Amino acid sequence: MQTLTVDLGDRSYPIHIGAGLLNQAELILPHLAQKRVMIVTNTTVAPLYLARLTATLEAGGVAATQVILPDGEAYKNWETLNLIFDALLTQRAERKTTLIALGGGVIGDMAGFAAASYQRGVPFIQIPTTLLSQVDSSVGGKTGINHPLGKNMIGAFYQPKVVLADTDTLKTLPARELSAGLAEVIKYGLIWDVEFLSWLEANMDKLRALDPVAITHAIHRSCEIKAQVVGQDEREGGIRAILNLGHTFGHAIETGMGYGNWLHGEAVAAGMVMAAETSRRLGWLSDADVARTRALIRAAGLPDVAPDLGVDTWLEYMGHDKKVEGGKMRFVLLKKLGVAVITGDVPADVLTGVLTAPH
Amino acid sequence: MQTLTVDLGDRSYPIHIGAGLLNQAELILPHLAQKRVMIVTNTTVAPLYLARLTATLEAGGVAATQVILPDGEAYKNWETLNLIFDALLTQRAERKTTLIALGGGVIGDMAGFAAASYQRGVPFIQIPTTLLSQVDSSVGGKTGINHPLGKNMIGAFYQPKVVLADTDTLKTLPARELSAGLAEVIKYGLIWDVEFLSWLEANMDKLRALDPVAITHAIHRSCEIKAQVVGQDEREGGIRAILNLGHTFGHAIETGMGYGNWLHGEAVAAGMVMAAETSRRLGWLSDADVARTRALIRAAGLPDVAPDLGVDTWLEYMGHDKKVEGGKMRFVLLKKLGVAVITGDVPADVLTGVLTAPH
Ligand SMILES: NC(=O)c1ccc[n+]([C@@H]2O[C@H](COP(=O)([O-])OP(=O)(O)OC[C@H]3O[C@@H](n4cnc5c(N)ncnc54)[C@H](O)[C@@H]3O)[C@@H](O)[C@H]2O)c1
Ligand SMILES: NC(=O)c1ccc[n+]([C@@H]2O[C@H](COP(=O)([O-])OP(=O)(O)OC[C@H]3O[C@@H](n4cnc5c(N)ncnc54)[C@H](O)[C@@H]3O)[C@@H](O)[C@H]2O)c1
Ligand SMILES: [Zn+2]
Ligand SMILES: [Zn+2]
Numbered sequence: 001m002q003t004l005t006v007d008l009g010d011r012s013y014p015i016h017i018g019a020g021l022l023n024q025a026e027l028i029l030p031h032l033a034q035k036r037v038m039i040v041t042n043t044t045v046a047p048l049y050l051a052r053l054t055a056t057l058e059a060g061g062v063a064a065t066q067v068i069l070p071d072g073e074a075y076k077n078w079e080t081l082n083l084i085f086d087a088l089l090t091q092r093a094e095r096k097t098t099l100i101a102l103g104g105g106v107i108g109d110m111a112g113f114a115a116a117s118y119q120r121g122v123p124f125i126q127i128p129t130t131l132l133s134q135v136d137s138s139v140g141g142k143t144g145i146n147h148p149l150g151k152n153m154i155g156a157f158y159q160p161k162v163v164l165a166d167t168d169t170l171k172t173l174p175a176r177e178l179s180a181g182l183a184e185v186i187k188y189g190l191i192w193d194v195e196f197l198s199w200l201e202a203n204m205d206k207l208r209a210l211d212p213v214a215i216t217h218a219i220h221r222s223c224e225i226k227a228q229v230v231g232q233d234e235r236e237g238g239i240r241a242i243l244n245l246g247h248t249f250g251h252a253i254e255t256g257m258g259y260g261n262w263l264h265g266e267a268v269a270a271g272m273v274m275a276a277e278t279s280r281r282l283g284w285l286s287d288a289d290v291a292r293t294r295a296l297i298r299a300a301g302l303p304d305v306a307p308d309l310g311v312d313t314w315l316e317y318m319g320h321d322k323k324v325e326g327g328k329m330r331f332v333l334l335k336k337l338g339v340a341v342i343t344g345d346v347p348a349d350v351l352t353g354v355l356t357a358p359h
Numbered sequence: 360m361q362t363l364t365v366d367l368g369d370r371s372y373p374i375h376i377g378a379g380l381l382n383q384a385e386l387i388l389p390h391l392a393q394k395r396v397m398i399v400t401n402t403t404v405a406p407l408y409l410a411r412l413t414a415t416l417e418a419g420g421v422a423a424t425q426v427i428l429p430d431g432e433a434y435k436n437w438e439t440l441n442l443i444f445d446a447l448l449t450q451r452a453e454r455k456t457t458l459i460a461l462g463g464g465v466i467g468d469m470a471g472f473a474a475a476s477y478q479r480g481v482p483f484i485q486i487p488t489t490l491l492s493q494v495d496s497s498v499g500g501k502t503g504i505n506h507p508l509g510k511n512m513i514g515a516f517y518q519p520k521v522v523l524a525d526t527d528t529l530k531t532l533p534a535r536e537l538s539a540g541l542a543e544v545i546k547y548g549l550i551w552d553v554e555f556l557s558w559l560e561a562n563m564d565k566l567r568a569l570d571p572v573a574i575t576h577a578i579h580r581s582c583e584i585k586a587q588v589v590g591q592d593e594r595e596g597g598i599r600a601i602l603n604l605g606h607t608f609g610h611a612i613e614t615g616m617g618y619g620n621w622l623h624g625e626a627v628a629a630g631m632v633m634a635a636e637t638s639r640r641l642g643w644l645s646d647a648d649v650a651r652t653r654a655l656i657r658a659a660g661l662p663d664v665a666p667d668l669g670v671d672t673w674l675e676y677m678g679h680d681k682k683v684e685g686g687k688m689r690f691v692l693l694k695k696l697g698v699a700v701i702t703g704d705v706p707a708d709v710l711t712g713v714l715t716a717p718h
Binding site: 078082085086089090092116117118119120121142143144147149150153154155156157319 | 437441444477479501506513514516678
């Protein structure tokens with residue numbers, strides 16, 4: 001097991017990464033204000049891991065109830081969130097009752113927002129079970145739900161007490177979902193650490209085969225980079241935005257194609273290629289850099305070509321993005337591989353070129 | 360105009376109290392991150408004050424849009440909150456767009472929660488137009504909505520940038536609502552300041568007649584006391600709970616009688632008499648103290664007798680209260696007039712006695 005601390009003053013918390021963590025009550029018990037928890041999970045994850053987690057908790061003397069939500073991004077909305085509130089109120093959950101998210105990013109985001117909002121805040125623990133949620137949503141405290149007019153538009157910044165990333169849970173994850181998680185892992189290399197990028201190129205096959213040493217390293221290094229960025233900018237005023245590499249394009253793909261048809265990671269992968277392509281047109285990346293980016297993304301089993309939404313649709317869905325400021329669009333681009341930059345100065349013709357080029 | 364600062368470190372903010380503040384753009388302008396605001400108000404307050412506020416803002420160069428909600432506690436729910444999100448998204452409000460609450464506590468709580476949650480937090484300004492919201496909800500940062508199973512169960516702690524309590528707006532407030540606000544004013548005397556309690560006894564007629572000097576003093580002293588308590592305990596771990604004097608009983612009355620039939624302040628008034636009565640049975644208050652409490656409450660035009668809900672209903676609705684901890688009910692009582700105490704040790708027979716006595 002490897003452990004890393006997300007440093008946020010009195011809201012700091014540890015992330016434990018390794019195999020078999022679901023069996024280790026001692027990782028959870030010290031963080032409970034009361035020996036009472038409610039586990040939030042979904043219909044896919046419950047049959048796989050709920051019994052094991054419940055057994056671990058009960059062996060530790062913890063009373064555990066659960067709420068099992070329907071599975072899917074399409075359910076990341078108020079109606080589903082309300083099922084959590086209904087369960088909390090019906091069970092008369094108290095201010096010290098801990099909410100545990102057991103599942104991917106959708107469960108983590110919803111359970112986190114429910115924990116932030118129920119009685120204006122109850123303790124929260126993350127047990128992410130997808131690669132994407134282990135390397136991304138478990139660090140940084142963003143929680144929330146979608147609105148028909150935009151993704152993640154309603155939510156809170158809310159930190160967990162502890163995160164358990166049990167790499168064993170990845171064994172049941174569909175290959176397509178594993179690849180989606182690798183998109184965010186590649187992102188960390190692109191924006192922050194060109195050595196990590198090279199390491200990924202050398203180890204991509206091992207990662208896709210879930211080699212235990214490789215996958216633990218990749219998760220650890222990803223969380224480390226994200227924690228470093230978030231530690232400097234908890235509430236996203238500045239540098240944190242570099243974590244959105246590929247996301248302005250990606251969100252447009254997700255929205256334009258209908259939530260859930262493209263996986264988040266797939267859309268981000270194609271979006272990162274577009275960001276790299278924009279950077280190339282601005283003279284920052286070479287043809288070879290873009291080719292290297294595309295190759296790594298393909299090696300991870302991800303799309304390096306975005307769907308053709310048409311310029312108007314692209315602009316409309318990109319304009320709804322949270323990175324808009326003063327009506328002007330800001331982009332996360334690459335100054336070189338391993339170095340991200342945030343800019344509001346992308347000439348219209350460069351942007352249009354990227355949006356209309358064969359993606 | 361009087362000004363007071365709520366001291367919460369980097370979330371500190373000023374409260375301005377006085378006549379004609381709605382006309383003073385200079386009180387608002389320094390707090391805007393962007394010259395763009397959305398005013399949240401309701402169908403009752405809009406015809407009275409929306410044009411004036413909008414004119415003041417526009418004279419200051421601020422682009423102001425609005426969303427007008429249906430009026431009433433019954434609408435303090437997700438559906439209505441969502442009208443705010445719909446408006447924000449339809450108007451493409453950005454992260455620096457300020458939400459301004461113009462109305463009573465219902466509007467303040469909903470607009471505040473919307474500001475806390477939209478894009479995980481946008482700036483927020485309170486312009487409370489009821490006495491209750493001027494002396495209570497404008498200090499402390501509690502925001503939220505109701506759930507069918509309990510009041511204020513979903514929300515956030517979120518501080519405004521500035522609060523404007525324009526005493527002129529109270530001139531259109533129905534007398535019953537003014538009295539409801541006086542319940543919270545009396546509460547501050549009971550829990551914190553027996554001299555202020557005496558001052559209230561001497562000035563109750565002036566307050567009900569909206570004498571400008573008296574009403575400004577009452578609001579100022581109330582906010583001062585609340586700010587002092589909240590400053591010691593922003594997230595309600597300890598002493599802040601004394602602000603809930605009468606509220607455990609009061610919430611049971613509100614729920615038991617159906618939201619909106621008893622005003623919040625009326626329920627709290629009757630609840631404070633029950634708290635005083637409980638304190639008397641524990642030997643802390645004298646018969647004269649309780650009589651004095653009842654007299655002041657009646658002088659404010661408030662009920663000093665609770666409805667007879669029946670013990671089971673009382674206990675059920677009191678049990679859903681947020682002050683429950685470890686399954687045990689905690690009460691805010693009076694050690695003497697002007698001194699509140701929080702206790703989990705009310706013998707069952709004392710409680711039952713209070714709940715079954717002629718209220
Ligand atoms: N909060 C943040 O900072 C943050 C960051 C990135 C993404 N997100 C959000 O996360 C979501 C995407 O997360 P995701 O990719 O984990 O999607 P997901 O939660 O939908 O999980 C993907 C699928 O895998 C299933 N699953 C989960 N664990 C499994 C396991 N161990 N075995 C088999 N199946 C399993 C899920 O039930 C689901 O069907 C999006 O809503 C996105 O907005 C949030
Ligand atoms: N956040 C907090 O800390 C806090 C504290 C106390 C109460 N509250 C909440 O506040 C709410 C009660 O607030 P309230 O008593 O202001 O009720 P309210 O907001 O419902 O206002 C009472 C009535 O007066 C009308 N009104 C408002 N201003 C007016 C004016 N100037 N002239 C004429 N009519 C006017 C309103 O439209 C409404 O019909 C409850 O929901 C309660 O939970 C919150
Ligand atoms: Zn992402
Ligand atoms: Zn109150």
